[in-house]
Amino acid sequence: MSVREAPASTERLEHETPSAIRRGVLMPIGGAEDKFDDKLILATFAQLAGGKAARVVIVPTASSIETAGLRYKAIFLGMEVESAEVVYIGSRDDANSEHVIDHVKDATGIFLTGGNQMRLSAMIGGTRFEQVVRDANERGVIVAGTSAGASILSAHMVALGASGGTPKLRMAQMVAGFGLISNVIIDQHFRQRDRIGRLLSLVASNPGLLGLGIDEDTAVIIDEHGVIEVIGRHSVTIVDGSEIFSDIFQVKAYGEITVSNARLHLLTPGRRFDMRTRSLVAG
């Protein structure tokens, strides 16, 4: 495989990753992951959480459906993890309460369901629960999230937005996420909902963010060094704006944005990518 050479360090910024402060794996999932066949993504999560010794905590807050967490509980128990518990957080008081915090203390894996990511940011942002999830990840606990649960993992989160291939101003709304990882923006249901336009517009607005667009039934495993690996059925689209030119600061209202020199990577399952050097890992 031909791989672009690593750039000289004096010429190109070594992109800051949270590797220095994070030890646990992150696993954003693009939504609609297989729950019936080999359940590859969910099984990989359970394995990384400890396999038969895994103690999984499921957070269904993003969903307004009462049973959202129970479905995952049944799946993980079917994989013979040691335990799988659903923790219910329906308000900021819940997210600050001792019994909710206690649930996470012994977890070896935390799983955030899909739904509406604004429920997560509005109810859990800035609470003790957010802090214990961050602390858990820092001491090595894997944190996974699907769809809304994937978006919330990063510091900057897509909250709302429009579909379409052309980047436009005001195409997507960002909100602060949980900040388990900085310097990336995670989008999901990516090609299924045609979200390349909004990801380009977000990267153009600040190319310090690396765009990760994750397809359905596809996930990325982000290790402690900021190296990611794609698993699942489809692909992950990475938008690197390091050398981008855009006129986003001159566009008015909801106008279309010119984007030039965005570097695009489409990674199929098994591919690995180093977010620090923003390049494919050989082999």
Add this chain to the structure above:
Amino acid sequence: MSVREAPASTERLEHETPSAIRRGVLMPIGGAEDKFDDKLILATFAQLAGGKAARVVIVPTASSIETAGLRYKAIFLGMEVESAEVVYIGSRDDANSEHVIDHVKDATGIFLTGGNQMRLSAMIGGTRFEQVVRDANERGVIVAGTSAGASILSAHMVALGASGGTPKLRMAQMVAGFGLISNVIIDQHFRQRDRIGRLLSLVASNPGLLGLGIDEDTAVIIDEHGVIEVIGRHSVTIVDGSEIFSDIFQVKAYGEITVSNARLHLLTPGRRFDMRTRSLVAG
């Protein structure tokens, strides 16, 4: 003066501040600071940058007006600083170039002018210049910004938005800023442009962010412990959403948002506020 008691640490989150990784003062200014009379805010910046020993670097990138930086240069030279230089960054190539980086190496104070904050995020976000500004602040160099230059300082930045007192969904667009400070969102021209609605909507979307609304000709000095002091002519509005209730995740389109239990602080010049405990400092 009556001050709310510090809450017990087990009951209330000690809000994370970047104090652990930052040593230099930050000074966001609400725009339209006095440039003719006593120039209190600009003189305070020059003083904190070293007074007669200050080596000031002015970054006019936010402005599309060629002379924006020169005006500040004349003002700072009039205050008898040792040097005041304007560094021109009009593209991402500029922001990665050695001669631009060199300008900052000996700076004792960095000043970002007003204009359009998307010019700053789009041209400088993720570049070497952003990194050297962050490094400079970490080793003790004061970084100040007015208007757009104030907004860009935080990790989450208001990029675009509407005026008005009622918070609404999609009222403001956030973009990633330089991240010299986390967990706050800085708004400027605050009461002059009636921006309380948008600040409330942003805090409601993730109450982990403390809202700072800075009036014109007013500034806050943020020390290395996350304690702020107000200076200038008008006030600073702080929105603390720790105990907020909102229905932001149920609102559709551009609907109005219910916000309850937002804690508001209006701080006049001379007042000090501890962002870690989110409370007024006595005395």
